[in-house]
Amino acid sequence: MNHDSSLVNRLTDRLIAGELRPGERLSETALAKEFDVSRNTLREAFRVLGEQGLVTHIPHRGVSVASPSTADVVDIYRVRHHVECSVLEHAPRNHPNAVRMEAAVDAAEKFAAEENWLEVGTANMEFHNAVVSLSDSRRLMQSFSNVLAELRLAFLKVEVLDFLHAPFIGRNQEVIDVYRTDGPAAAATLLGAYLGDSERQVLGAYARAGQD
Amino acid sequence: MNHDSSLVNRLTDRLIAGELRPGERLSETALAKEFDVSRNTLREAFRVLGEQGLVTHIPHRGVSVASPSTADVVDIYRVRHHVECSVLEHAPRNHPNAVRMEAAVDAAEKFAAEENWLEVGTANMEFHNAVVSLSDSRRLMQSFSNVLAELRLAFLKVEVLDFLHAPFIGRNQEVIDVYRTDGPAAAATLLGAYLGDSERQVLGAYARAGQD
DNA sequence: CTAGCACTCATTGTTGAACAAAGATAGACG
DNA sequence: CGTCTATCTTTGTTCAACAATGAGTGCTAG
Structure with a gap:
């Protein structure tokens, strides 16, 4: 996967892989040793993760894995x-990065067949990152990528990876199809409805889990 | 969020005040002593400034004040x-934060009368931050604020604060008026044209200054 | 003269130890 | 049962040291 051995990337990998659970306290001495x-x-490294929203820093109390509240989820979907x-x-009608979107859907389908839901989630993230890459803006992609990573922590928090992601693979494909046939505007409308449904599902999972 | 550091804030203040010039090398030992x-x-502190784009970090070569290239300016305006x-x-038709936009325009007019162009620039930034605050999204405001701060470094780089900002005060007011009378959609269209003009002016200044 | 090349020097990257300061914990006490 | 204090743990910060890398310097050969 990610072979960049920088400390920030190693930590990020473990965070979005769910090895460090949302809300978990991160001891400096323990992690430093590890x-x-x-x-x-x-x-x-903690400072940059904090700036990216993956980690919460409280003075004199250390850092914990971010544990997005319902309000955070709502906020994140506003950004989305x-x-x-x-x-x-x-987006222009035939942006080259459309292939990136296709590739993400293909990967998601492959992993879904294997019932590897964690990787399905990763592929789904990649799809939406690909959508934003149509902007050709490095900064927008970077900021958005951080927000999506934070959202993944929200998924991990309520532990409903499987049925949350699966139904949306087909809708990703649909967005691509509409983008190609009916154009960007129609695809954007479709994506908007998609995101609304997605948000409702996540908030529902939060309510069921009794999380704030 | 980052409360540990008034240090980050102190550095940010000096950066957007232009005391540390774009491209200037920031020596660790010198600044630490200062x-x-x-x-x-x-x-x-450097790590968070780097993550915010205010500072550029090159391994084993240290950090410098960000010096946005023409490509960076184009990228920033894409985000905008x-x-x-x-x-x-x-935005909803009567968002409470419209008063924030008004206040920013008032401040800009006051400073313009005093020919205090640096503060005019600050007030202008505040106007656009106020626009984004209509989203009610903490994350969007934070990311956008970082991008605007980076753009201010671009202004500082080509040193044309006065005539770049002055003409746009009236257009800010116009955006507010159209938002109130004709609604958000019309205001957004107007703002889009506004941003296009603004971008052209900055890029023109870059070309004149012979910057990359 | 100048293109390379080794050498030196300054700066960053990273470590470990040390201590102060703040919060968390636990036991004594009313 | 609650609360107050004493202790303990963890973070915040500094310092000194050294390794690693890049930049500048001057030498040599062509």
Whole structure:
């Protein structure tokens, strides 16, 4: 997967893989020993993860894996609506990165057949990152990618990976088809409805799990 | 969020005030002594500034104040178009934060009368942050605020604060008026044209200054 | 003269130890 | 049962040291 051995990437990988659970306290000395780095180096990594929203830092109480609240989920979906829909709506009709979207759907289908839901989730994230990549904006992609990673923590928090992701693979494909045949505007409208449904499902899972 | 560091804030203030010029190299030992903190603490602050795009970090070569290229400016305006226009277009018709936009325009006019162009620029930034605040999304506001701060470094780089900002105060007011009378959609269209003009001016300044 | 090349030097990357400061924990007490 | 204090743990920060890398310097050969 990610072979970049930078400390931040190693930590990010473990976070989005769910090895470090949302809300879990991250002890500096323990993690420093585990990753075989000094506390100071680890703290530098913590700062960037904090800035990316993957980790919550409370002064004199240390850092914990971010544990998105219902309000956070709502906030994240606001971002998704604005960014994804706007980008898709104004994308040129035959953007080269459409193949990235296709590839993500293919990967998701493959993993779904194997019932590997964690990787289905990863492929789904890649699909939406691909959508935003139609903007040709490095900054928008970067910011959006951080928000999606945070959303993945929300999924992990309520532990409903399987049935949350599966139904949306087909809708991803549908978005691509409409984009190709009816154009960006129609695809954006479709994606907007898609996101609304997705948000409702996640909030439902939160309510069932009794989370705040 | 990052409360540990008034240090980050102190550095940010000096950056957007132009005391640390774009492209300027930031020596760890020198700055650590100047702010009377240790190198390690300063490095932690550098990480968050780097993540915010205010500072560029090159391994083994240290950090410099970000010096946005023409490509960066284009990228930043892509973000502005997507975020600002989408937020304004979908904003409710009478959002409370409209008063924030008004206040920013008033402040800009006051500073313009005093020919205090640096503060005019700050007020202008505040106007656009206020626009994005209509989204009611903490994350969108935070990301956007970072991008705007980076754009301010672009302004500082080509040193044309005065005539770049002055003409747009009236257009800010116009956006508010259209938002109130004709509604969000019309205001968004107007803002889009506004941003296009603004981008052209900045790129023109870059070309004149012979910057990349 | 200048293109390379080794060498030196300054800066960053990282470590480990140390201590202060704040929060968490637990036991004594009313 | 609650609360107050004493203790303990963890974070915040500093410092000194060294390794690793990049940049500047001057030498040599062509």
